[in-house]
Amino acid sequence: MFNSLFLLILVLCLFVNPCLSDPRATEAALICTNKTSPMPQRQTYISNFLAAMNTVTPLIATQRYAAVVNGTGNTTVYAFGECMKDLTKNDCDLCFARCKTQILRCLPFQRAIRGGRLFYDGCYLRYDDYYFFNEALSVQDKTVCGAQEFVGNGSVLSANVNQLVMNLSAEAPKFDGFSVGFVTNENVTVYGLAQCWEFVNGSACEYCLAKAVSNISSCTPKEEGRVLNTGCYLRYSTEKFYYNSTQPVRNSNQGTKLAITLAATSSALALLLVIATVVFIVRKNVLKRRGEREQLGAMLATVNKSKLNYSYEVLEKATNYFHNSNKLGQGGSGSVYKGVLPDGKVVAVKRLFFNTRQWVDHFFNEVNLISDIHHKNLVKLLGCSIAGPESLLVYEYVPNRSLHDYFSAKRMFQLLRWEVRYKIILGTAEGLAYLHEESETRIIHRDIKLSNILLEEDFTAKIADFGLARLFPENKTHISTGIAGTLLTFHPYSFAVCNVISLLTNTSLL
Ligand SMILES: *[C@@H]1O[C@H](CO)[C@@H](O)[C@H](O)[C@H]1NC(C)=O
Ligand SMILES: *[C@@H]1O[C@H](CO)[C@@H](O)[C@H](O)[C@H]1NC(C)=O
Ligand SMILES: *[C@@H]1O[C@H](CO)[C@@H](O)[C@H](O)[C@H]1NC(C)=O
Ligand SMILES: *[C@@H]1O[C@H](CO)[C@@H](O)[C@H](O)[C@H]1NC(C)=O
Ligand SMILES: *[C@@H]1O[C@H](CO)[C@@H](O)[C@H](O)[C@H]1NC(C)=O
Numbered sequence: 011m012f013n014s015l016f017l018l019i020l021v022l023c024l025f026v027n028p029c030l031s032d033p034r035a036t037e038a039a040l041i042c043t044n045k046t047s048p049m050p051q052r053q054t055y056i057s058n059f060l061a062a063m064n065t066v067t068p069l070i071a072t073q074r075y076a077a078v079v080n081g082t083g084n085t086t087v088y089a090f091g092e093c094m095k096d097l098t099k100n101d102c103d104l105c106f107a108r109c110k111t112q113i114l115r116c117l118p119f120q121r122a123i124r125g126g127r128l129f130y131d132g133c134y135l136r137y138d139d140y141y142f143f144n145e146a147l148s149v150q151d152k153t154v155c156g157a158q159e160f161v162g163n164g165s166v167l168s169a170n171v172n173q174l175v176m177n178l179s180a181e182a183p184k185f186d187g188f189s190v191g192f193v194t195n196e197n198v199t200v201y202g203l204a205q206c207w208e209f210v211n212g213s214a215c216e217y218c219l220a221k222a223v224s225n226i227s228s229c230t231p232k233e234e235g236r237v238l239n240t241g242c243y244l245r246y247s248t249e250k251f252y253y254n255s256t257q258p259v260r261n262s263n264q265g266t267k268l269a270i271t272l273a274a275t276s277s278a279l280a281l282l283l284v285i286a287t288v289v290f291i292v293r294k295n296v297l298k299r300r301g302e303r304e305q306l307g308a309m310l311a312t313v314n315k316s317k318l319n320y321s322y323e324v325l326e327k328a329t330n331y332f333h334n335s336n337k338l339g340q341g342g343s344g345s346v347y348k349g350v351l352p353d354g355k356v357v358a359v360k361r362l363f364f365n366t367r368q369w370v371d372h373f374f375n376e377v378n379l380i381s382d383i384h385h386k387n388l389v390k391l392l393g394c395s396i397a398g399p400e401s402l403l404v405y406e407y408v409p410n411r412s413l414h415d416y417f418s419a420k421r422m423f424q425l426l427r428w429e430v431r432y433k434i435i436l437g438t439a440e441g442l443a444y445l446h447e448e449s450e451t452r453i454i455h456r457d458i459k460l461s462n463i464l465l466e467e468d469f470t471a472k473i474a475d476f477g478l479a480r481l482f483p484e485n486k487t488h489i490s491t492g493i494a495g496t497l498l499t500f501h502p503y504s505f506a507v508c509n510v511i512s513l514l515t516n517t518s519l520l
């Protein structure tokens with residue numbers, strides 16, 4: 011009983027992780043210029059561009075914005091990036107990592123485009139061939155309205171939006187170029203955020219936001235609107251999307267403040283105690299971080315040497331810079347894209363969105379457990395890339411989509427004749443039984459669902475995503491699983507068969 015309770019709590023902790031917040035890495039607009047480099051300058055411009063991009067990332071990580079200039083004369087590249095000021099450091103890094111890969115859709119390599127800007131709701135990145143850091147407006151500024159019409163009193167919404175954006179645009183220049191807030195009148199609430207970029211001075215910020223205010227009113231009565239100007243960003247929405255800025259962004263500042271207050275008000279003993287505590291915490295953090303770095307370093311070395319290693323650039327190109335049209339699906343741990351490698355081989359590339367610590371565990375699981383496992387009913391892991399801005403896993407490509415796709419479309423569901431279903435049931439069960447009984451490292455999948463059962467052209471079932479796999483204790487031949495609150499014991503094979511049969515014979519979908 012206690013065991014199952016413990017297990018439940020453990021599982022809840024694993025899945026409902028309160029630390030996972032939203033980096034708002036959703037694209038608001040990608041704007042590329044139409045200037046290109048003349049042929050003799052291309053090579054230099056591109057290498058300056060790459061050098062600038064490499065310099066931007068560490069700066070973002072330390073100060074949340076970055077302005078970089080690289081190169082000389084006609085091949086100088088200017089780059090600027092910044093996160094929205096309400097994001098945590100971790101979300102800022104995540105948002106920026108995505109932003110950096112997506113700006114390549116302006117095709118700086120293929121067509122030598124000399125400028126581009128990418129607005130995400132959590133961060134911003136721009137590169138160009140002239141000094142633009144203090145600019146407020148330009149002809150490429152854009153207003154992007156949401157698709158959904160507001161259900162409710164539109165004139166109340168418009169009035170609230172106007173009041174809100176007037177207030178935000180007045181407040182932001184006074185408060186370090188950033189302001190969030192909301193307005194509620196007559197049961198309608200709108201939320202908003204205004205931010206000017208770091209090098210846009212006070213008067214330019216005011217000017218930029220004033221223009222943004224006049225443009226954003228064209229979006230009402232849509233539920234959402236954004237103005238994406240050269241020097242500022244303004245957004246309203248009927249959903250709360252920002253983090254409340256009254257929450258502390260950095261714990262370390264608070265720690266010192268606390269230490270100072272305590273020291274001033276209490277005895278030398280208290281001071282000593284505080285110093286000891288601070289030293290202890292700092293030391294612990296440093297050791298922890300060093301440990302994580304060493305773990306990461308060791309893994310990087312191992313992966314680099316192995317044949318499992320793929321280069322980030324190759325995978326990026328293979329998936330057309332993770333273009334939406336290549337997207338195969340979205341899972342809990344990341345999204346999956348179809349890619350074609352330079353040798354013509356078709357693969358599925360999974361992008362993992364995890365912060366470093368969680369990611370190391372996840373990665374370790376997936377790569378180490380699965381790369382040795384070969385079975386006709388299991389999706390094969392071909393390799394990975396962890397040296398780039400985000401980590402990628404490369405799987406064999408299974409052409410006929412997942413069972414989930416068949417269940418979500420009635421027409422496709424009818425394709426699954428009983429012989430086919432029998433084949434799928436048997437194949438899935440064989441795959442699971444292999445994981446449970448025959449493979450060297452015994453694995454419990456723990457996330458069997460329709461979208462994790464892929465189908466080959468001949469309807470051979472293939473089980474995907476071993477992300478939640480855990481090692482199977484050597485001396486145990488039976489597993490326990492909590493179903494609907496009751497602890498039941500099954501032989502793994504019968505469990506597997508039951509599970510799949512119940513999925514496939516679900517007649518409520520017919
Ligand atoms: C580039 O775009 C600008 C406006 O954005 C336009 O005026 C200009 O004609 C374009 N130039 C070319 C070569 O397409
Ligand atoms: C441009 O980047 C390269 C490579 O990082 C560096 O060696 C060089 O000093 C940079 N140039 C300028 C002008 O910052
Ligand atoms: C830079 O480009 C301009 C026009 O494209 C040209 O007139 C000038 O000579 C170039 N300067 C250098 C140093 O290449
Ligand atoms: C602010 O920046 C603009 C250019 O964006 C410049 O024209 C103006 O003189 C600057 N104002 C101050 C007070 O520095
Ligand atoms: C923004 O508003 C100005 C007038 O205030 C207008 O000229 C411009 O076209 C608008 N821009 C967009 C992107 O709607």
Ligand SMILES: *[C@@H]1O[C@H](CO)[C@@H](O)[C@H](O)[C@H]1NC(C)=O
Binds near residue numbers: 163164165166196
């Ligand atoms: C919207 O609200 C205003 C002010 O409360 C009211 O005068 C108007 O009749 C309402 N419109 C609708 C369609 O309910």
Ligand SMILES: *[C@@H]1O[C@H](CO)[C@@H](O)[C@H](O)[C@H]1NC(C)=O
Binds near residue numbers: 176
């Ligand atoms: C903006 O709203 C806040 C809170 O409602 C208020 O305290 C502040 O005075 C307003 N600022 C302006 C310029 O209207």
Ligand SMILES: *[C@@H]1O[C@H](CO)[C@@H](O)[C@H](O)[C@H]1NC(C)=O
Binds near residue numbers: 190191192255256
């Ligand atoms: C921030 O949160 C507090 C309480 O959670 C709330 O009173 C306050 O209005 C919020 N501020 C903004 C700008 O949303």
Ligand SMILES: *[C@@H]1O[C@H](CO)[C@@H](O)[C@H](O)[C@H]1NC(C)=O
Binds near residue numbers: 196197
């Ligand atoms: C606001 O909503 C509540 C419940 O949703 C309703 O009882 C009330 O009449 C509404 N007030 C106005 C002014 O629409």
